[in-house]
Each structure stands twice: as C-alpha cells, then as structure tokens.
Amino acid sequence: MRAIAFLVLLSVVGSTFLACDDSQPLPTPVAFSMRVTPSQIEDSVIWQRCVFLVAVGGPGEAVDVSASAEDSTVTVHPQAITPGQVAEVTVIPDVGSRGEILTVTIVGERDGLKRTEVVSVIVGSPLPGDLAPYATEMRDGFIPWLAANHPEFGITSETEWVGTIVYPHIMEVSYYLFFSEDWEMGVRWHVTIPPHDYAEIYLRHRTTEIHPSYGFKISSVTAQEDPQVVDPEPSVWR
Secondary structure (H helix, E strand, O other), rough: OOHHHHHHHHHHHHHHHHOOOOOOOOOOOOOOEEEEEOOOEEEEOOOEEEEEEEEEEOOOOEEEEEOOOOOOOEEHHHHHHHOOOOOEEEEEEEEOOOOEEEEEEEEEEEOOOEEEEEEEEEEEOOOOOOOOHHHHHHOOOOOOHHHOOOOOHOOOOOOEEEEEEOOOOOOEEEEEEOOOEEEEEEEEEEEEOOOOOEEEEEEEEEOOOOOOOOOEEEOOOOOOOOOEEEEEOOOOOO
16 A cells, blocks of 8 residues: 555656646747837937837737937837837937937847847037927918818817927928827928928828828918928938
8 A cells, every 4th residue: 555655646746847847948039120210310409309210020029119318308109019010219308418419229129039229319509499389380281271181180270289390400491390199290391482482291100100101282381372292201300
C-alpha cells in the first residue's frame, strides 16, 4: 500500500511540475515601421502648436506612441494607432525655448519592440501682433459655403476650433491652422489689393490622413466671391 501511495504522490508532483513549466518561448514581436512628418519645423514661436504626424505600417496590433522634448509641453493623440490611423504629436514651446532648437523624440512601441524618430523645432523671435482675428475672419468666409455644399464634412457655424499660427515670419502671405474634433484646416490669405486678395484653405482628416484631401479658394475676399474647388496642398503646412 505504501508503494502505491508513493507512486500516486509522485504522479501528482510530476503533473504539477509540468503544469507550472513556463519554459515555452515567447512569441516573436511582429516588426512595424513608423513614419513622422515633417522631420523639422523650421519657423516657429513660443506658444505655437507645432504638430507632427505619425503613421505606422505592417501587420499586428496597435502601436503605442509617446514623445518628449525639453522646454515645451508635449501631447500625443491618439496614444495608440494601427496602420491607416494617424497620431498627432503636439509640441508647444515655452519661454525657455526662445532662440533654441528643440529636439523631439518620438517612440513607437509594441510587445517590447521600439522604433524611434528624432525631429526638431526651431523657435524664433516673438511676433509683434496677433493674427488670430484675421485668420478667424478668413476661415469663417468658407464655413457657410462648406456647410451648404459639403454637409458630409460636418463643418458648420457651430463647429469649435483651436487655432495656431504657422510660418510666423512670412509677411506678405499669412498662414494659420485650425483644428476641430475631426479636421485640420489650413488657412492662407494674401494681404494685398483686389483682385489679388485671395484666401485658401485645405482640409485634412485628423486621425486618418497625413496629407490634405480637399482644397478651396476664394479668389477675392473683398469681392466676396464664392469658394471654388482647387487641388489640395501636397503636404500640410508646418
């Protein structure tokens, strides 16, 4: 009987040992690629929203995206993306960055595998004035027409926007960016006399597109002409 009991105990111990054996190799992480655009923002000022776009490629689950930079506030949205999605890394230089070149480190990580891209922001001298009121006026010149002719965009007079200057030290032509929940709208206008006082916009869907997909132009703001469809910009304004 003792021999039988010993064999039973040995069997139980062996089964327990096998059940606890976790020596099986872990799955190999699936490689992915990561693209960041632009590689550098060459003209910015403190408090400007400097927005880099991140996309990933390859099979597998979502990739976590993080970013860091000194003398600035950095946010990432969304913080995890799959192929076909776009994350925005927003860098807002603070007063300590004036006259500096900020180094921004962007990391994509999945299952312990990392991809790192380093981009930069050149922070120049402050501006003498505020373009926000003029940019808002130019933007609002397009919105009623967009609401009537492209309701699929969901852009109306009720749409809320967050704005930032871009290319701040260009004088003759002014640039501005606006961000709604769904869209990035680039606004550009020419400060001159009619009939050369044009205004243009592009639209980029924020979470799915690297490049603008729609473009519209008012040939003369003074003449209050209706917007016309034009080819979108080949790349975003930064």
